[in-house]
Amino acid sequence: MPETPATMRQLRSLVTPEGELRLSVATVDTPSPRPEQVLVRVEAAPLNPSDLALLLAMADVGRAPADEGAAEPTVTAPIAEPVMRALAARVGQSMTVGNEGAGVVVAAGESPEAQALLGATVGFSGTAAYGEYALASPRMCLPLPGGATPVDGASSFVNPLTALGMVETMRREGHTGLVHTAAASNLGQMLLRICLADGVPLVNVVRRPEQVALLRELGAEHVCDSSQPTFFADLVAAVKATGATLAFDAVGGGRLAGEILNAMEVAVVPADAPYSRYGSDVPKQVYVYGALDPRPIELSRRFGFAWGVGGWLLTTFLGTLPLEDLIRLRGRVAAELTTTFASGYTDRISLTEALDPAVIGRYAQQATGQKFLLLPHS
Ligand SMILES: NC(=O)c1ccc[n+]([C@@H]2O[C@H](COP(=O)([O-])OP(=O)(O)OC[C@H]3O[C@@H](n4cnc5c(N)ncnc54)[C@H](OP(=O)(O)O)[C@@H]3O)[C@@H](O)[C@H]2O)c1
Known part of the structure; x- marks a missing residue:
């Protein structure tokens, strides 16, 4: 096992009381694992929307000059006043970032679960994946199958388990089909592959014609484009065809969640049903995720x-x-890591490049198919 250095580089996100976001690459002590923890040498970590929300704090990153004079690479950007109110609880705290990544376990605490992972290449979920080393709990580590690289396993937690969790939730709550929004996302493509394999009826909601084409190419039967004038009628028809009464909504703002509930209501009420001012009694649910x-x-x-x-x-x-259910779901992710749960990356960046204002401007877009991968040791 290579020697672990006493210090390491780590991305930090700070919101100052003056209303500024300050991103930096800090040099900090390499942490030591507690008995029930492992230390992972992080080789790759994806930039997912939830990471970007913490990292960029809704700051105006279009106006983010790099601070050339700073000892560590640093970028600052202004944060609007209403946003600052929502961030009050994190003001003044230099926060670690990165919900998941993959690498090699280079140190382990004394617990048998931690020791069992020593030397393994794992995908992991944690709170500080954007650094050269990160701590993780063995429960939140997925040993990668033979031949899989850390790049293959970098996104093996958040999106795969979320997509599987949607189907589990559907079954647990007695629904038989799903509606999914922002469905051309990395996660949406995984969900589509799961639903095709498991025979789960799925309505994909997207916002551009090219996203319709992309999902059809992957085998989607029902794709509704919210930019089209026929969107609501299309949604009603797709919900009717699938019987979907549960939606997972990644958009989470504006009128979409309400339109989905309205479409479900139209779809479940037979045309010849007597009028009821209370509507149908069929449960309809939207989870905003x-x-x-x-x-x-x-x-x-x-x-x-x-x-x-x-x-x-x-x-x-x-x-x-x-x-036992977690083990079952993780087992499926491991077995289908490079098929159902494969993630593609358009850009691979170093810690220093993650603070380049031009690069920030690109990854902040969160556009379809444009996923960035951080390589902390590059
Ligand atoms: N709650 C949880 O536990 C959990 C866990 C995992 C992921 N998530 C969420 O899952 C979502 C997808 O994650 P991902 O990593 O798969 O994302 P991704 O691959 O980066 O894709 C983001 C998608 O969102 C679309 N989009 C962006 N802004 C939009 C808007 N205002 N209205 C409609 N569509 C919009 C983009 O389409 P365009 O190209 O048209 O912009 C793109 O298709 C994110 O919202 C993430 O936060 C939640």
């Missing part, structure tokens, strides 16, 4: 009273999952 659109959610209620809109978070879901 992303915040791609920061506007408030607007519900235009034509969907009766049997409905719900709630939040859904992977960590909360995993907390409710019996260990």
Whole structure:
């Protein structure tokens, strides 16, 4: 096992009381694992939307000059006043970033679970993947199958388990089909492959014609484009055809969640049903699991009273999952790492490049198919 250095480089995100975001690459002590932890030498970590929300703190990164005079690479950007109010709890804290990554376990605590991983190449979930080394709990490590590289395993936690968690939630809550928004996303493509393999009816909602083409190419049957004038009628037809009464909404702002509930209501009420001012009694649920659109959610209620809109978070879901189910889901991710759960990356960047304002401007877009991978040791 190579010697672990006493210090390491790590990306940090700080919101100052003056209303500024400050990104830096700090040199910090390499942490030592507690008995039930492992230390991973991080080889690759994806930049996912939830990481970007913490990293960039909704700052105006279009106006982010690099601080050439600083000892460590540093970038600052202004944060708007209303956003600052929402960030009050993190002001003044230099925060680590990176929800997942992959690498080699180079040190382990004394617990048998931690020791068993020593030397293994793992995907892991944690809170500081954007650094040269990161701590993780053995429960949150996925030993990669033989031949798989850290790049293959960098996104083996968050999106795969979220996509699988959606199908598990559907079954657990008695629904038989799904609606999914921002469906051309990395996660959306995984969900599509799972649903095709498992025979789960799926309605994919996207916002551009080229995303319709992409998902059709992958085998999607129902794809509704919210930019089209026929969107609502298309959605009703797709919901009718699939019987989907549960939606996972990554957009999380504007009118989309309400439109989905309205479409479900139209779809479940037979044309010859007698009028009821209370609407149908078929339960309809939208789980908001992303915040791609920061506007408030607007519900235009034509969907009766049997409905719900709630939040859904992977960590909360995993907390409710019996260990044997977690092992089953992780086993599937490992077995299908380079097929169902494959992630493609358009850009590979170093820690220093992650602070280049031109690079920040590109990864902040979170555009379809444009996924960045951080290589902390490059
Ligand atoms: N709750 C959880 O536990 C959890 C876990 C994992 C992931 N997530 C969420 O899952 C979502 C997808 O993640 P990912 O890594 O798969 O993303 P990704 O590959 O980076 O793709 C983002 C997608 O969102 C679309 N998009 C961006 N802004 C949009 C908007 N305002 N309205 C509609 N579509 C928009 C993009 O389409 P364009 O090209 O048209 O911009 C793109 O297809 C994210 O919201 C993420 O936060 C949540």
